Each structure stands twice: as C-alpha cells, then as structure tokens.
Amino acid sequence: MTLFTGYGFWNPLLWLAGAAGVTLLGLLFWSRGRRDYRRGEGELPFLSGESVPGAHVGGGHLYWGFVEGLRPYVERLRGAHTGLVNDYVGWLVVILAVVFLIVLVGG
Amino acid sequence: MIVPLAAGGLALLGAIVVCMVRLSIGPTAADRAVALDTINTLVVAAMVLFGAAFDLVVLLDVALVYALLSYVGTLYIARYLEGGLP
Amino acid sequence: MNLALHAPILAIAVPLLGGFALPLWAKFGRPLRDLWLLLVSAATASLVGLVAFQVYTGGIQVYTLGAAWPTDTLAPGGFPIRIVLAVDALGALVGLIATLAALVGFAYAARYLAEEEGKTLALTLGTLLWAGMLGMAFTGDLFNLFVFFEVTSIAACGLIGYRTWTSRGPEAAFKTMVLYTVGGLFVLLAIALLYGEYGALNLAHLARLLRGSTVDRVTLALLLGGLLMKVGAVPVHMWAPDAYGEAPAQGVILLVANTQVSLYALFRILFTLYGGLADPGIGWLVVAMGTLTLLVASLMAVVQMDLGRLIAFGAVSQIGYMLLGVGVGLTVLASRPAYGLLALQGGIFHMLNDALAIGLLFLAVGAVEKAAGGRNLGALGGLGHDLKWTAAFFFLGALALAGIPPLNGFASKLMIYQGSFLLSPILSALAILASILLLAVFVRAFQGAFLGPRMLQPEPVPSSMLLAMGALALGVLVLGLFPDLVVRHVVAPAADALWTGREVYLRAVFGR
Amino acid sequence: MRRLAERTTTGVLVFALYLLFSAFTGPWGVWAPDELLAGGVLALVVGWVAGPLVWERGGWRLLSPQRWALFLVYLVGPFLYAMAKANLDVAWRVITGRIQPGIVRFNPELATDFGRTFLANSITLTPGTLTLDVDDATGDFFVHWINVTDPSPSADAVCGPFPAWARRIAE
Amino acid sequence: MSVLIYVFLAIGALFNLLGAVALLRFPDVYTRIHGATKCTTFGSIFSVLAVAVYGIARGGGEGGTMAIRAFLALVFLLLTNPTGSHALARAAHRSGIKPFRAVVDRLEEAGKEGR
Amino acid sequence: MKRWVLLAAFLVVAGSLLLGAARMRPFGAPRLDLMDRYFNALSQGEAATNNVVTAIVFDYRGYDTLGEATVLFTAVVGVALILRRLKG
Amino acid sequence: MSVVVRTIARILVPVALLFGGYVILHGHLTPGGGFQGGAVAASAVALLLVAFGTSAVKGLKSPFAVLEDLGGVAFVVLGFLGIGYTFFFNVLAGSGGLFGAPVAPGPNPGFLNTGGTLPLMNWAVGFKVIGGLGAVVVLFALFGGGDDR
Amino acid sequence: MIGNVPFVVCMVLVLLGLAALLFRRNLIKVVIGLKIIENGVNLYLVATGYVQGGVVPIWTYAPPDAAMVLPTPQALTLTSIVIGLATTALMLAFAVVIHRHKGSLDGRKVVELSG
C-alpha cells in the first residue's frame, strides 16, 4: 500500500487514519462544548458590518483580497491573451526562435 | 528533339512572366483574372511541350487534366465578379 | 484470424470502420446508430485492453502493415520499408487513457447533446478522434504520426466548432485550427528534412541513423515547436482555454485525452528519436516551459469569471506538471540518477490522474451549463441544493487536481515535487505555489457555483451523465487510495519505456 | 424512353472518347479487351449519370455524320484562316495602338443553344470581336468590336460568314 | 517532319509572346481579353500540334499515344478557352467596367431599357 | 517593443530554416535511398503495379492512405457539422 | 451564366466524369489514382454548380454523403481482406484472378488486369473523394440559402 | 546543377506564409498564408526526391535504362495535399460562420474570447 518514492513515502491509508484521528480529536473538543446552545437563540456572531437581507457571497467575492493582490501580475498576463490569431502564431514563432537558438547555438 | 521542344517551353515561360506582370499590376480584379486565364493556357501548352521533351507519354495526362480543369476556376472567378454566385 | 496478433491494427481499424459507417446507420434510424456505436465502442475498448495486456505482460508489440506476416518488419537488406506499429508500455497507457475518455464521453453525450443532425456528426467526429488518438499512440512511423496528428486536429476542431449558434464556438475552432495546422506543417517540414537527409521514415530506423548534424538540430526544433503547441504549453497554450471553454463537454474530455496523446508523441520524439543525442539544453527548455505553464495558467485561472474558461486554465496548468516531471527526467537522462526516474514516473502518473480529474471537472461543468443554462460565476450560485451529485463530483475533481492528500493528484504531484526538488529546489517551490493557487481557484469556483442560497431552478441532470461522471469519480478515488499498485504495475513500465527503453524499442523493431 | 435514348447516346459518345483515351493499349489490334470492358462499364455509368443533362435542351440533329464532316472542314478551312487573320490583326493593333472599340448588338437569327454557342466561340476567336453576352430570349448577340465602323451593324458586317456556317453545322 | 515541328514551335512561341505583350499593352479589360485569347489559343494550338507531329513521327504505341493526348489537349483548349474569355468579359461588364473610349455601348443601353 | 521581439524571432526562424535548407544534401543527389531503390526495383514484382507511386500509396504505405481518407472524411463531416441548418 | 457557358458545361461534365473515371481506372498504370481522379470528377460537380446555379446541385448533398461513407467503408473492408496475412496485405496481386495478372519487370505498355487490390482501393478512394469534395462544394453553396441569379 | 535553390525557395515560401500569418489580420488571408506554407512544404518534399536526370517512377512506356526519381516523397506529398485541402475547407467553413455572426472578418473585430 505504501508508495515509496525513494526519498520518502506516501500511504493514503495511513493518511486516512491520521485524518480520522484528527476528526476524533475535533469531535472530542466539540463534545466538550456548551450543550445548551441552540441555533437561532441568543445573539448572532458579529461579522463585520450590518446584516443585509438577501446578500449572497458569489463566486467573484471569495478570495477577494487574494485576487486583488495578484491582480497586477495577472493583468499583464491577460494583456498577452489578446485573442488575436496573429498573436497566437506570433508566440509560436517566438518559441520556435528560442528553441532554434537553444538547439543551434547552445547545443 | 529535346532542345527545341524545351526551348519552346522556355519561350512560353517568358510569356508567363509577362502575364505575371499584368497579374501584379492589373488595376481591376478582372484584369488579373484575364492574366490567370492566359497563364492557364500557356501552362497547358508548356506542359505538353515539356512532356514531349522528356519523351515520356505518361506526363501528358497532367496537361489534359489541366486543360480540362483550369476553366472551372476561371468560371468561378467570373461568376463572382458578375455577382451571381449563390 | 489470430486476434492476439492482429490486435494493434484492429484496435485502430475497428473505430475507423465504425466512424465511416455511423452516418449510414443514422440514415436508418437513431436506435440503430446508438447500437452500432455501442458495438464499436465495446469492440474497440476490448481490443485496446487486449493490446495493453499483451504489452504489459509480453513486452513491445510490433506489427508490420502489409507484410506477409506481422513480424516481418525488415525488408531484405535489413531496413524497414513498410509502416510499423510498435506499441510499448507508454503507448498502451496512452491508448487506455484515450479509450477511457472516449467511452465516458459517449456515455455522457447520449443525453447531453440535443437530438438533431449535429448529434450524429459529433458522435462520428468523436469516434474518428478516438481512432486518431489510438493511431497516434500505436504508430512507429514518423509520417504516420503526422497523418494521425492531422486526423486528431481536424476532428478536434470540428468538435470545438459544434456550437454554431454563437460566434464563440467557430472563433475558438478557427484559432485552434490555425495553430494546429501551422504546428502540423512544421512537423511535416521536419519530416521532409529528415527524409531528405536520411531517406527513412521509420522512427527506429531514423533513431539509428541520426548523427546530430545541423539538419537534425533544425528538425528537432521544428518538431518541438509543433508538438509543444499541440500540447498547449505556455506561451503557445492560448488556443487551449478557448477550445476547452467552447467545445461541448463530451468533446472537451476527448480534447484533454488528445493533449495527453500529443504529449506522448512529444516524449516519443524526445526520448526515442533524439534520445541518443541527449542534450540537457532541451531538457531545461522543457522544464522551463513546464514551470511557466503551471504558474501562468494558474495565475490566469484566478481571475476568470467564466466557469468553463476557469477550469480550462486549470487543465492547462496540469500540462505543466507533466512537462515538468518528464523534463526533469530528460535533463538528467545522460547521467541517470534515481530521481530522474522518479520525476518521470510522477509525470506519467499525472497524465492518468489528470485525464480522470480534469475530465470529471469538465463533465460537471457541462452538467451545470445544461442544468442552469449558463456558466458565468457571477450569475450562478446555490446549485448544490439541487444538483447534489454534480456538486459532489465537482468537489472531488477539484480536490484531486489541487492535490489534496487522499486523492490521486497528491501522489503524482508528490513524486514530481520530489524529483524536481532534487534537480533544483526553486522548481519544486514554484510547483507547490501553483498548486496552492489552483486550490484557491477551485474552492472559489465551487463556492460560487454550488454553495450559498438557492438562486435559480436548475433542470435535473440526466442519469447517464451522472453515470459517466461517477465512473471518473470512482477512478479518482481508486487511484488515490491505491497509488502504489498503479505506479508499480502501470506507470513504472511506461516510465521505463522512456528511461531505459530506447534500446529495447530499437531492438524490438529491428529484431536484433 | 426519351431518357433512355439520351443516356444511351451519351454513353456511346463517351465510350468513343474513352477509346481515344486508351488507344494503343492492347497487344493485338489497338485496344486490349479488358480496356474495352472497363471502358464500356465506365461509359454506361457516365452516360446514365450525365445523359439527361447533356441532351436537356435538344440537339439531336448534331448527331448526323454529315455535320461532323462539315465541322472538320470548317475547322481546318475558314476557321483557321480567320484565326490567323485575327492574330495578325492583334499584332498590328499592338504595334500601332489604333483601336476604336465599342459594344454592338446584332441578331444572327440562331435558335438553338448549340448554334449560339458555336457562333459565340467562333466570334471570340476571330478578328476584332469578342462575345460579351447572349440574350436568351431574343438571341441577340452583344459583341465587343475593336474597330467599330457602324454602331448598328448587321450580323454579316461583324462576323462575316460565320452565322451561315453555324446555321449549317449546329442548327 | 522536323522542319514542320520547328515551324510549329516557332509560330507557337511567337504568338504566345504576342498574346502576352497584348495583355500588357492594351488599355482596358476587353481589348486585353481580345489579345490574350486569340493569340494564346492560336499559339498554343501550334505548340500542341508540334508535339502531335512529333508523336506521329516517333511512331509506335508511345508516339501514337502522345499524338492522341496532344490532340485531346488541343480539343479541350479550343472548347474551354473562348468560353472562359467570354465568361470573364461578361463578368467584367456586369461588374461595371466601362469599355475604354467606347464609340457605342449597346449592352449598357439594353440594360438601361430593362432587359 | 512587442513588434521588435516578433520581428527578431521571425528573423531567427528565417535564418535557421534557410541554414537548414542550405545545409541539406545538394539538390538532385540523394545520399541514402535504400528504401526507394527497393521500391523502384521490386514493386513491380511485389505489388504487380507499373506505377511505383501508386504501389507505395496503396500497398507499402496503405495505412497512411487510410489515415488520409480519414482526414478527408473528418473534414467533410466537420464542414457538414459547421454549416448545418439549425432548428429555429 | 450565359448560354455559352451552360452549353459548354453540358459537354464538359460527362467528359470530366469520364476523365476522372479514366484516371481512377488507370491509377496503377499511368499517373493518377483514386484521389486525383476523384478530384477531377468532383470538379465536374463544381462546374455544374457554377454553370447552372444552386438549383442543379440541391438534391446532391445526401447522395454524396452516402457515397463518401460507402467509399470509406469499402476502403477499410479492402484493408481487412488481407487480414489472413496482415492488414493491407495485397492478397490479389499475382494470384491470377481479378486484377491478379503478374507483371514482367521492366518497361511495358501496361495492362489493366494487374495490381491486385490496388485498383479496387483506387475505386474506393475515388468514390470517397467524389462524394466528399462534391459534398463540400454543395454544402458551401447551399449555406445560408443562396440567391440564385 | 542549380545547387540548393529549390530548397531555399521552399523555405522562402514557408516564411512568406508565416509572415502572412503574423501580419495579416483578415481571417481568409490567414488561410491563404497557410496554403502558401503548405505549398512550400509540398515542394520541399517533392524536391527531396528528385534525382538528377531521373525519370518518372512509372514503368509504363518508361525509357529502358534511366534512373528513376525517388517515389516515396511523391506518395507523402499526395497525402499532404489531401490534408491541406481538408484543412482549408474546414477553416473556410469556420470563417464563413464567423462572418455570419459578426459581419466582419477582421481578426480584431471578431474577437470575443480573450483574457
């Protein structure tokens, strides 16, 4: 069952056992919690801002900061994806030139 | 007999060069089409001559095919020019 | 008729026959067409299975077309003149991947495509694409490789252009077709150069003749350019998101398999044909392109709002892992340290995993599109309430691709990380970074499409489509739980075919 | 019945053409037997497929051998002479550049398609004239004439004896 | 025989060149079609005839086949060449190209009448 | 900037291709033609065919021709698929 | 097109078909073969279209598609003929039967009854090409409901 | 005799087609560029098979003792020509459909898939 990679190993069953252990630990913690809490009673946890009815966290909103942080890099790459078939062929020619240089000069 | 036949073919090629000039400068598409039609005819003749110069019968089939088919392309261009193609 | 002996060619000829006859049967009625397709698929699948079994148990299988006996490879004089099929373990593995994709695609297409004139034609194209992939995987002749390259190109582009009611489908198909054709013409030019230099077309024969002259080097560059384009490595990957995004889902899974087959052809060229002239520069080029591919594609996937295009960039980034793994193997081919083989195995194992997982994702996206009528992440949401199975399959595929532990993607990625770490730690770090990016992307897609309050009323997904997805999901789970068995019995022979198999291949074709 | 006749005649003509194509193939005589057999089958198929198309607008009268003989006479006699004259005419005009073109209209009073075609092609290849259009209904010819002497000429003024030949051969 | 071939070849080359020069020198499409069609047809006929004569002179199955092929090529040229020129001229007129310095244009007038 | 890169790459490709063409064996003198000499000498006996090219196309490399036929078929099916009449 | 073109087309269509057939039939003796002959014959379809307009070829789409399918199937089946030896083995060559006469080495005038399965394959490919290319031309012409003037 | 001129010309054709692909935005022009590349490659294939003074590799009416040119490249070229026709037809079909939707063939104006 164990996949030896020469320098390490990987065994999904062991991992699953580990995961089960962690789950058990979690259950243990959970079982130690307050028994008398019921959903809907008491106060809602405060999540930055007021509650707007009908608000939905869509696909574009998740990882918003992550995406914004990457945006300067990505916008550059998006600029390269012009959708023009000429540019596609142009990239092919550039790659071909690089390969030619490696093969003919570097080799 | 090889040299005179091939020389005749070379003369036809010279005519093709002249037609090519018309094909490149022709002011309208009709002029270019006329040049193409002329080149077709000349190439058929040149093919026949070269086939005879090589002394190979089997080569002449190509000239026949060309004589028969070059016309179709001309007709398509003409039909496009007159604006009637489906 | 000795079925075992003729299995390689029958596995190609039967789907070709099926494809040629499929429109004829459709003229008599749709049930007949479906029956014929079922028959052909079953026959071809069993033949490919037979070929793979023979190859894995008995070594390379050589079949000479048109000779008096299949093993009469050489003409008097000691050189091959006819087309030779030479199936080794890697070819058989790729053939199995193609077969899996085709079968799942047909099962999926039964209810996915609308019943009209186009369905018959699309099924025909699928069959022919399958046959073309098998032909590409099994052939041992360079020109034959080009011919089937073109078969797959044209069939794939026909499938991409299926949606003629918008301009996006034909546009993607046109761009893809231009690039495929240019790549194919480069390959053909390379073949012409090789033929003019050596007067031979057989891969093994050419491999023996190559001397490393200028013409050989030009040829290598042309072949690399053409095949890297078809594989979809960044910067020439740009057709891939367009095509994957616009093709119908049953076509996309075939396209993915087609990419794997092209990758196989690339490896065949690099390792078998040019293996004797092992040049670390080329290996580094492949490694660099692989790294670039996985980084750029996963970065691009971050900002996509179209679900299909997002998954498409994910698919492109997976190609990077395979290129990275095999490139590491190619770089150290001359000195042969152990981690080269490890990386190679990881790359090849990842081909299998990628076909399963990305196929699953694309099929799920197709189901979402059919059910909800759109793919824009801004408009989707809460589909998990109704499409429970689809959501589960999507989640499974996404986790597998992102390399979350108990699933199959992790095992292969682990091997690749380790192999590339020993070559250069930076590569490994970049690969892990890309993996993290992908996880973010897929979680975002999953959350956007399936979680949240119920926003629209989707149609139920037909059970045949669910069945097709279920088969792939089962594959993902099994490969994830038993990676060692798969690696030991399926992947390791295939990796050996590249790592040390060159001499074996040449000897199998030449008989000495 | 008429369809059958059309197909048969086309097949026979096509077979004759096939014989020309495959002459000098046999060891004995001129044609090998297998060539004849294959040509017969081929001619049958082509005749069956294309027969109705060829004879769609009539033209049965063209089949008489007398017309064919006349056609050959025409080809090597007046036609060749006119063509030679046309070429010298073109040469003269190329050198001097003296042209006075115009498009004229005349009616040669030909009724059948084959007749009109015959005349049109003859006109195109003979001195100073080029068929531009043929009116389907009236049979009027519109001819580009390189040296217009009369804006409304008669048929004979433009193209000499050719309408008569056309009437004799192809009407 | 060989003298005949030489003469035919010379005529063919001469008139083909003349046709090409006419194509270059004439002022508008119609006159160019005039020159090109007539001269190249005539020249090609003679070029092809030279080959036919050569084939007859050569004799045997090979020469006979060559002569027949040449003859057939000639027939095809005679059939297709004037027709193609006619189609082109008609198309040129319909696409609106006016004849150069035309004295009279009956086709235009007929078109205006509502033919 | 982009255009200059493109032009430079194009020039590199052009130079390499022309170099490859110039370094080929001279035109009209094949260096290694074992396979073709075999075809020219023996195809008449093996395939019973006068035309060596046809013998190669349909006999020695008949499988390539099958692929070619498949390409044509695929293209026709593709054209029929693209230019099909859509309902509504 | 005008009456001149139509009449010449009516003469040339059977000639083109015959010549295509000739090229296919003599594919193993003279230059040509299935593909070339098929292309010549398909040009006859193109000629028909250009001379007579869309209406002349409207009914040909479906027969051409069937012809192409049949040609493809026939080609593969001919490949299967040799499966007793190998796929694509030329079983008929030199066997004395249909197309089975042996050929003497060296130059010869060419005999039709040679070539084994090659002439049959020529015909299969020829029908396939006629059907395929004809269907392509017809499809292009019919797309978008052309206006036939 | 003429050195490697044919090979160089083939490469020039390939580069011309590539230039058309790079610098021409019209979709049909792109297809024309592809045709030119294909022409170059086909010519290259045939030129590799030429033998100085060789004759056609067909034994029908062949000269008794002459070297034949290499037949294999011709067979390959046939296949390549068919493939070229197939690709051309398919690409033109795509172009036609794109024009039907967008009313334009300029590459910049028809782009919907980008970024």
Add this chain to the structure above:
Amino acid sequence: MTLWAAIQIVILVLLVAGSVLAVWLKDLLASVIALGASSLLLALEFYLLQAPDVAIAEAGVGAALTTAIFVLALRKTRRKEEE
C-alpha cells in the same frame, strides 16, 4: 541541362512572385487569383521534378476545387480586407 536549370529557376522565381502577390494584395479576390497562379506554377514545377501524380493532384485541387471553395467562401463573406 543548363536549359532545364534555367526553366526551373524561372518557374521558382515566378512561384515566389505569385506567393508574394497572394500575401500582399488587399483585394481578397485578387489574392485568391494570385494563389491560383502560384498553385499552377507549383504544379508545373512538380511536373518538371518528374512527379506527375502530385502534379495531377495539385492541378485538380489547386486549379478547380481550392479556387472554387475560396470563391464560394468569399461570396458568403466579403471581398475587401478592411483596415
């Protein structure tokens, strides 16, 4: 032999000229015409290189069918390259 070399060089130069025209001209119909001419000369070059099979294929395809398909496609689209 010099004669054949001269003929070949003339044809090759014409071939390149036709291809340049096909790329260069803005009018797509003229471009197609130039492509037809270049295909024609290519067939002639094949013919001189002793490849009649290929020449027939190129003649049949290049002269008739390619032109036909291109012109039909032009008819369905538009003739001029827009700037």
